[in-house]
Amino acid sequence: MTKAETREALVRAALELFAERGYESTTAAAIAERAGVTEMTFFRYFPAKSSVLIDDPYDPLIAEAILRQPAQVPPIRAAIAAIAEGWKSVPPPASAAVRDRLRIVSRTPSLRGAIATSNASTEAAISGALVQRGAPVSEARIAAAATMAALAAALLDWAEGDEPDLGAAIDAALRVLAGGAS
Amino acid sequence: MTKAETREALVRAALELFAERGYESTTAAAIAERAGVTEMTFFRYFPAKSSVLIDDPYDPLIAEAILRQPAQVPPIRAAIAAIAEGWKSVPPPASAAVRDRLRIVSRTPSLRGAIATSNASTEAAISGALVQRGAPVSEARIAAAATMAALAAALLDWAEGDEPDLGAAIDAALRVLAGGAS
Numbered sequence: 219m220t221k222a223e224t225r226e227a228l229v230r231a232a233l234e235l236f237a238e239r240g241y242e243s244t245t246a247a248a249i250a251e252r253a254g255v256t257e258m259t260f261f262r263y264f265p266a267k268s269s270v271l272i273d274d275p276y277d278p279l280i281a282e283a284i285l286r287q288p289a290q291v292p293p294i295r296a297a298i299a300a301i302a303e304g305w306k307s308v309p310p311p312a313s314a315a316v317r318d319r320l321r322i323v324s325r326t327p328s329l330r331g332a333i334a335t336s337n338a339s340t341e342a343a344i345s346g347a348l349v350q351r352g353a354p355v356s357e358a359r360i361a362a363a364a365t366m367a368a369l370a371a372a373l374l375d376w377a378e379g380d381e382p383d384l385g386a387a388i389d390a391a392l393r394v395l396a397g398g399a400s
Numbered sequence: 401m402t403k404a405e406t407r408e409a410l411v412r413a414a415l416e417l418f419a420e421r422g423y424e425s426t427t428a429a430a431i432a433e434r435a436g437v438t439e440m441t442f443f444r445y446f447p448a449k450s451s452v453l454i455d456d457p458y459d460p461l462i463a464e465a466i467l468r469q470p471a472q473v474p475p476i477r478a479a480i481a482a483i484a485e486g487w488k489s490v491p492p493p494a495s496a497a498v499r500d501r502l503r504i505v506s507r508t509p510s511l512r513g514a515i516a517t518s519n520a521s522t523e524a525a526i527s528g529a530l531v532q533r534g535a536p537v538s539e540a541r542i543a544a545a546a547t548m549a550a551l552a553a554a555l556l557d558w559a560e561g562d563e564p565d566l567g568a569a570i571d572a573a574l575r576v577l578a579g580g581a582s
Contacts (some may be wrong), residue, residue, distance in 0.1 A: 278508045307417045350404050356557045360550045360576045367549030394542045397477050397579060 225263050227253040232270040233318050241271075241326045265343055268332040271319050276341040278371035279304040284347035293353040293361035297344050298392050301365065313384045341366045368395040406544050407445050409435040414452040423508045436447075437550045446511050449515040453501050459525040461486040466529035475535040475543035483547065486568055495566045502559035513566050550577040 231252035250260040283300035348358035372391030413434035432442040465482035530540035554573030
């Protein structure tokens with residue numbers, strides 16, 4: 219198996235087991251076993267069980283996209299444009315798998331700390347990129363916090379509903395954030 | 401003492417004691433004693449020690465101001481305008497006392513749950529008012545979450561800095577949220 223295949227197998231095994239037994243009752247060892255690898259291999263791919271659900275590969279993409287925005291664009295507009303672009307530049311994820319993941323996350327109280335940490339790191343990536351392109355720190359923090367809060371609200375809402383297209387949900391959130399819709 | 405005076409005396413006593421001994425080491429009984437009332441009186445004014453710091457009287461004002469916005473104004477714009485207005489309609493609070501309170505809150509990990517609950521209830525008030533004036537629930541939630549996140553970021557930033565005017569900090573946050581500044 220290639221690295222990407224092993225990773226994918228671990229994610230699939232984890233989601234299956236979380237659905238069968240619940241998140242709390244599933245161990246990293248059980249996930250590894252179902253995926254046909256050792257527990258040590260599991261921890262080479264994921265630092266913790268929660269990382270299977272919460273791992274966020276988009277932070278550097280979003281930061282780069284923010285730095286590409288024209289200098290005169292105000293902070294929150296730059297963040298909105300960057301997320302819209304960043305979203306287009308990654309291959310469309312399998313929406314059903316993303317929804318499964320988000321549902322487990324939103325219904326598992328013990329994961330709240332891990333989500334908060336993950337959201338804080340995306341927020342810091344956005345805020346850092348905004349400062350790098352010249353925004354005062356306080357403005358960058360406000361814009362990053364508002365953007366992440368809008369996205370998190372949209373994702374949770376989408377996860378609990380049955381609208382198929384995640385991309386459409388993100389676009390809708392960005393439109394509302396930009397002062398439009400309704 | 402009138403009710404307002406008793407309340408004010410309890411808040412002042414609490415802030416003094418938190419500054420002297422720290423939040424964790426201060427009991428409701430000690431606050432009551434310093435204010436010259438019984439512990440039972442304390443609990444008639446505040447359901448818990450954390451309420452002295454976190455009590456939020458502005459939620460109904462914000463919701464009413466949202467309902468007053470013209471129908472064609474999109475959700476996040478309505479929330480922004482309402483907070484700007486709501487802020488003007490309350491007597492300017494003593495900024496130094498607000499800063500003391502926010503600093504204690506932001507530096508006391510055990511208060512995080514109480515802040516989250518308080519923020520969630522303001523967010524629900526904003527979101528509920530937006531739905532009442534016709535926004536789809538998902539749009540209302542996104543707008544409310546973004547607005548509260550922007551305000552919380554601005555308030556924390558202001559509390560840790562030495563800019564005197566809280567109103568100016570809130571105005572700046574609303575400008576960034578509305579897509580301006582920098």
